[in-house]
Amino acid sequence: MARHHPEVDDWFDRYENPQRELVLAVREAILDADDRVTEVIKWQAPTFVYKGNIASFYPKTRTHASLMFHRGASLPDPDGLLEGEGDVSRVARFVDADDLAAKRDALQELIRAWITVQDGA
Structure with a gap:
């Protein structure tokens, strides 16, 4: 079950974007x-x-959902979800609900990989 923070809920209440x-x-x-x-x-x-x-x-991207992984270059990405060539960050893009459904497992694995790295496992 997702844990929503009220401050983020308020932000989304004001978020006007086609995506x-x-x-x-x-x-x-x-x-x-x-x-x-x-x-x-x-x-x-x-x-x-x-x-x-x-x-x-x-938040200003209007053609897709764009998510910057702050230290994405250091995360394992066997599914190739992340885009970019920089030394530190990487970006994940989702063009629509079907694209997210296809990439959901890879996205969640990146989140879990971050946790593993932070926990020193």
């Missing part, structure tokens, strides 16, 4: 990945945390 429902669905997928993941508003956007910042939405 709002998709962004909400990505939120649920992330929070459902592990009970230890929480959410806050940082950088004026929903951010998912567990012993540090995992990922934040790009």
Whole structure:
């Protein structure tokens, strides 16, 4: 069961974007990945945390849902979900509900990989 933070709920109540429902669905997928993941508003956007910042939405993207993994370059990504060439961050993009459904398992595995790394396992 997802744990919604009231501050993030309030942010979504004001969020006007054609991808709002998709962004909400990505939120649920992330929070459902592990009970230890929480959410806050940082950088004026929903951010998912567990012993540090995992990922934040790009709220102004209007053609898809975009999620920046702050240290995505260091995460195992066997499914190739993450895009980017930088030394630190990576981006996951979801174009619609079907795309999210196809990528949901890979997204949740990235969240779990972050937790594993943070716990030193």
